[in-house]
Amino acid sequence: MSSFIKDLSRVGVSNFVIISSGILTSIITARYIGPEGNGIIAGLAVYPSLFMTIGSLGIRQSTAYYLGKGLYPEEKIKTAITQIWMCTTVLSFVICFILMRYFSKSGDNLYWVLLSLLPIPFNLFVTYNSGIFLGKNNISAFNKVNWIPPLLTLFLTLIFIVVLDLSVTGALLAVIGGPLFMAFLMLFRNDFLRAFKFEVDLTVIKSMLSLGLIYAFSLLIINLNYKADYILLDKLSSSYELGIYSKGSTITQYLWQIPMLLSTIVFARSAVSKNDRKFSMKVAQLLRISFILIGSASLTLFLLSDFIIITMYGESFRDSILVLKFLLPGVVILTIFKVMNMDLAGKGKPWIAMKAMFPSLIINVVLNYIFIPKYGAAGSAICSTISYIIAALTFLFFYSREVKIPISEILRFRKSDFDPIFSVINKLKKR
Template sequence: MLKNYSFVKDGISVFGTQILTLVIGFVSGVLLARWLGPAGRGAFTALLVYPTIMISLLSMGTRQATVYYLGKKKYSESEVVGVILLLLILSSIIGVLTSVAIISYTQNSDYSLILILLTSFTIPANLTINYFTGILIGKQRINKFNKFMYLVPIINFVLIIFLVFFIKLYIVGAVLATLISNIVLALYALLSINREYSLKICYVPELIKKMISLGSIYALSLFILNLNYRVDVIILEHLSNVTEIGQYTIGVGFAELLWQLPTAFGLVIFSYSANAKNSDKFSQDIAKMIRIVFPVILIGSIFLYSSSEYIIPFLYGSEYTPSVKMLKILLPGIVMMSFFKIINMDLAGRGKPGVTITAFLPAVLVNIMLNIILVPDFGGCGAAFASTISYTLASVSILYYYMKITQLSLSDIFICKKSDIDLILGLIHTLPIKR
């Protein structure tokens, strides 16, 4: 059993925050789907695809590298913060200019320059949040990190109601809501970090080189992951239509609800893994987490499979009924990716993001190939099938590498043990329940 429950409690704390943000984001998504319609929802999603990919690439793995170097204490905290600020300024300029060029060249000519600029300026806001919350994760200040995370969906929700429903700005309003909510959180992050550290650009060539070197591997890993998550939307946009994208987005969003728990623990795992003195012992704790979390995901997937045909049309309207079939096809891949999200964070905390690249790159190529083959005839259902095959291939692959690195067996990772039940009971007894 774990010596203490802080690791698990932090995971539960992040999960609780994610549930709150999920509920708010879910309601926002329902409202946008109804107010914009499938075509408008699809156009909004398509607009944000390239900035999302640019953010994952231009983050340069800085947050992950920050967590790693703060955890290993190889440089002073002030040096790390100063270098982060320098990298943020440079990457933001590159990101905005590149995004404007790509969207203008590749997407719908009906998009105005203002709309393209608003979408592109989400990049520096997101990068600021990404870079500076890495300091909180690296210092294991999970509770403070949680406070940052629930502000965005709350502000976004209020702005969606005001800009889309009342002001009738529709797609422009949805983009503005996304941009403003992220800018507010970015400014909050900068002010919070500035209270503890003096925000001054710091030029430390050795640290910059190491941050970029390690971060670039993290960044490439994240880029490949995000590309695999979003390549289906890109191909749907070119080989199908925005209505299909809107329906597919709802199906994907519903299926990805199952990722909330492993994603919450994944973030905490990354922080603790970077600070772990004994990596092998920590991996035993990771196996315990998988044994507890994976059955929960399986049960959740069964519930979604059986209830989605009633829930989705009720919430979004009958025009989103095709989303149900897309969701059901996607579910097996989503379930497989759930343990990937936990394993991947332990490998990242160990400073081994290259394993993700090795495992996921072939899966991305398979995803692209299957999408090109299937989307013209099967639309969103073809994209969902391609993603399921890709997710399954990547998950099995990274599981193989993880077992080699940690010397854990399949039974160690997936077969429930008495100690798992003892851990759950111990956590229940620590809850502040009046008896």
């Protein structure tokens, strides 16, 4: 079997484990905890997930860059990572605690707040250090970092919620297990104990932060667009409405795994290309394929939404059907951003994403303040779809100008678009 087919198989298996583990975990929490309990969990999770973006500081990307280029010795990079990690863990903990405790309805229970904060140091440690695998082009190890935590979370969810009946507490405990295991594994496997030193190399730290901060701020704006509805539902509505919204939106997010898998196929021979225009044309090809597949999957979800929601989550989540239906058009259109941003972020231009995402974030927040009091979760879904469409079309405009390829050229379908997929199918048949 060729190395390409092996890599494709690993990525495919990794994505399958991530998606199936996430869906099964979501079903268990829905069936055993109900809409209100799931709303509490979603409200508690939103700030830690945002601060994972801020706290990560783009260190994974800068670690991969400096290690891959050989600009600094691996030991110095590891030491810098541990020192940055200790500082960001404390800052993320403190700021996140204040926001959750005093600005969120879900933060009334101090015990739950502390439990939801516990994964932060382990998640940050894993995120920072996964950049080492990328820098060494160790895709197999990097994939394990992605799929092992959700699989462990599923296993612990079964124990804490189904067997021990710990409800919300059990769900929060289950989320800690995956990153905790990976952090300890990396600590010993990558020999990080030696990296904990008092000697500070400001040159390395400054270099890593200066490159990473741009990525981090860009990711923050992007993720705020995805999480604004959760924050505002938590503030302006009830735990029930937030729980209903969380289950409807969870299903749509797995559609964006399709471009991640397809990128392995489409970029197989061009990822290292020095011809920027040629690479951008490959990205456009990936977009067109993704449009067809995500559009088809979204249409299927729309038509079968009643059956899917009730079968997975139960009758108590019937209101999630409308949330799912309202979100799907926005998810399809936002595929433009999801795919095209792979190109510009990879070329070290993450600020272009901010130019598109910041205006749509403002629109998202304003619309949510208007729609949530009247229409609850369904209203928030409408706001998200509107902001997603604005963000995607704005980004397409900026992307077209940046890569100097007309929008019509980017979106025009070609017979050759599916050639890479047919090529892989033929390779598999010949095995």
